[in-house]
Amino acid sequence: MGILSGYRVLDCSIAMAGPFAAQRLGDLGADVVKVEPTSGEWQRHVSAGGATGNKINVSFLSLNRNKRSLAVDLKSDGGREVIAELVKSADVFIQNYRPGVAKRLGVDYESLSKINPGLVYVSMSGYGEDGPYAQRPGQDLLLQAMSGAMRSTGREGEPPTPAGMYLADAITAYTAFEGALAALLHRERTGEGQLVKVNMLDAITTIQMQELSVFTVGHKPQTRSAEPHAHVYIRSPYGTFKTSDGYLALAFPPLKTLGEIIGEPALLEMNDERDGWEKRDEIFALTRGKLEDRTTDEWLEAFSAAGIWAGPVYGYEELVNDPQIAHNKTFIEYDHPTEGHIKAPGFPMKFSKTPATVERGAPLVGEHTDEILRQAGFSDDRIAALVQSGAIVSGGKA
Numbered sequence: 415m416g417i418l419s420g421y422r423v424l425d426c427s428i429a430m431a432g433p434f435a436a437q438r439l440g441d442l443g444a445d446v447v448k449v450e451p452t453s454g455e456w457q458r459h460v461s462a463g464g465a466t467g468n469k470i471n472v473s474f475l476s477l478n479r480n481k482r483s484l485a486v487d488l489k490s491d492g493g494r495e496v497i498a499e500l501v502k503s504a505d506v507f508i509q510n511y512r513p514g515v516a517k518r519l520g521v522d523y524e525s526l527s528k529i530n531p532g533l534v535y536v537s538m539s540g541y542g543e544d545g546p547y548a549q550r551p552g553q554d555l556l557l558q559a560m561s562g563a564m565r566s567t568g569r570e571g572e573p574p575t576p577a578g579m580y581l582a583d584a585i586t587a588y589t590a591f592e593g594a595l596a597a598l599l600h601r602e603r604t605g606e607g608q609l610v611k612v613n614m615l616d617a618i619t620t621i622q623m624q625e626l627s628v629f630t631v632g633h634k635p636q637t638r639s640a641e642p643h644a645h646v647y648i649r650s651p652y653g654t655f656k657t658s659d660g661y662l663a664l665a666f667p668p669l670k671t672l673g674e675i676i677g678e679p680a681l682l683e684m685n686d687e688r689d690g691w692e693k694r695d696e697i698f699a700l701t702r703g704k705l706e707d708r709t710t711d712e713w714l715e716a717f718s719a720a721g722i723w724a725g726p727v728y729g730y731e732e733l734v735n736d737p738q739i740a741h742n743k744t745f746i747e748y749d750h751p752t753e754g755h756i757k758a759p760g761f762p763m764k765f766s767k768t769p770a771t772v773e774r775g776a777p778l779v780g781e782h783t784d785e786i787l788r789q790a791g792f793s794d795d796r797i798a799a800l801v802q803s804g805a806i807v808s809g810g811k812a
Contacts, residue, residue: 416443417768421598423506424449424497425481426488426521428456430554430580431614432510432538433477434587439506439594440480441761441770447786448481449497451488452807454779469752470776476758478776484787485780485807488519492805497521499790501529505601506594510538513548523609532607534597536590539613552614557582561618562636566625566646570638586617641698649690650697654727657710661727664705666690667717669697675716676704750775781810 421444425436433448433455440446448455457474465472484500487493497520501507507526509516516522516537523535537543540552550556555576558564563581564574593610601607619626628634628647636646644653644663652666669690673681678700684690690697705713710726717724726732733739734757746760753775761770783806787797800806 415768416441416770417765419443419768421445421505422447422503423508423594424500424504426507426509426511427538428510430457430477430583431586431590432508433457434584435536435538435590435594436481436508437477437479438587438591441772442763443768443770444506446481447500447782448478448483448777449488450483450485450779452485452780452804454485458779467753469778470750475750475753475756475776479758480773481777482774482782482786483777483780483810484783486783487805488521490803490805492800492803494520496787496792496800496806498529499792500786501526501533503790504530504533505598506534506536508536508538508590508594510552513539513543527607527609530607532601532605534594534601534607534610536594536597536610536612538586538590539611541615542613543611547615554580554582554614557614557618560615561622562626563618563622565636565638567642567644568638569642570640582614582618585621586612586614589617639695639698641695641702643694643698649686650694651701653698655702655705657705657713658708660710662705662710662713663725663727664701664717665723667720667722667724671720671722672701675720675722676701678704746772748772748775752778778810780807783808 423439423444423446426449436446461471462473486496541547558576568575590612597610649666654661654663669681669684747757750756
């Protein structure tokens with residue numbers, strides 16, 4: 415039994431951030447009911463990376479394990495009645511509709527909290543639910559671009575480079591997950607539910623706590639270098655460097671020690687704090703010129719012996735097969751009824767008494783509709799009538 419066993423989550427979210435947050439709750443044992451349209455959630459129809467899968471594409475599969483699917487038309491009277499019944503026994507409700515949509519569907523916080531005052535309602539948006547940008551599309555790349563983070567890396571004069579992952583979505587998912595847990599703790603203490611608002615712009619901004627404080631408190635400008643320095647607020651050398659057989663990452667070593675190891679006399683007399691900032695491009699170029707002379711492993715061995723922070727630059731192939739990843743059991747494996755054997759990232763939190771597990775893979779559309787509604791007290795006749803009216807879909811479909 416997971417640590418959140420006994421809690422029920424109604425997940426009305428789409429795409430990545432909302433489903434990922436709900437999946438984390440499910441991984442910890444919560445009963446997560448994925449409330450999706452009768453045609454299936456949007457992510458089912460978008461194959462990230464072209465990985466379409468058999469009946470469930472990999473993108474949807476990756477974000478919706480440990481959930482049951484309830485396929486319901488929230489635009490119908492019957493569909494809204496179904497949700498109203500389920501909310502009575504729910505603990506958490508998650509949605510990331512465009513601002514105003516939840517209210518039009520009758521599933522906004524004000525409406526649902528009247529049915530269940532103890533409900534923790536997590537509302538997710540791109541830029542906030544009101545204000546000048548409320549109706550802008552909350553897409554990951556657009557939020558990364560607006561966050562300022564892209565201008566903290568790379569070369570001056572070249573286009574800012576986004577992260578190689580859906581960074582804003584992932585950070586927002588964890589922020590919502592954290593907010594849901596905190597609100598549940600408050601409810602355990604007081605019995606009181608509440609509205610939790612999370613937006614992508616605030617999430618990706620506040621995660622830059624240190625960098626933005628250097629700018630706002632320390633008044634240090636965000637100035638990129640001519641060399642591809644990895645972070646504007648860390649002294650040189652700091653970044654990735656080519657070796658004779660690959661790449662390595664090097665993080666602000668003592669310049670004298672670095673000069674001794676790589677055989678660069680110009681570094682021996684430099685001051686870490688003064689020259690590390692004032693001669694950032696020169697130091698980076700000197701370091702780059704020397705590191706191509708030996709292999710990655712040779713440099714890493716030498717740097718490790720000197721206590722210098724350095725490491726390999728992995729692709730996914732190397733990451734998945736790394737011995738520390740294997741030791742940590744970072745990836746989990748299980749069998750899915752339609753998609754076969756699955757290997758995917760597992761659980762970043764380890765609990766000694768209530769470990770996270772995969773109880774079920776991502777569901778087919780409406781796979782658990784009948785089961786969920788029977789548990790909520792719906793009779794077979796009433797379920798059949800809802801199916802007949804088109805308010806719900808049951809039985810599971812691709």
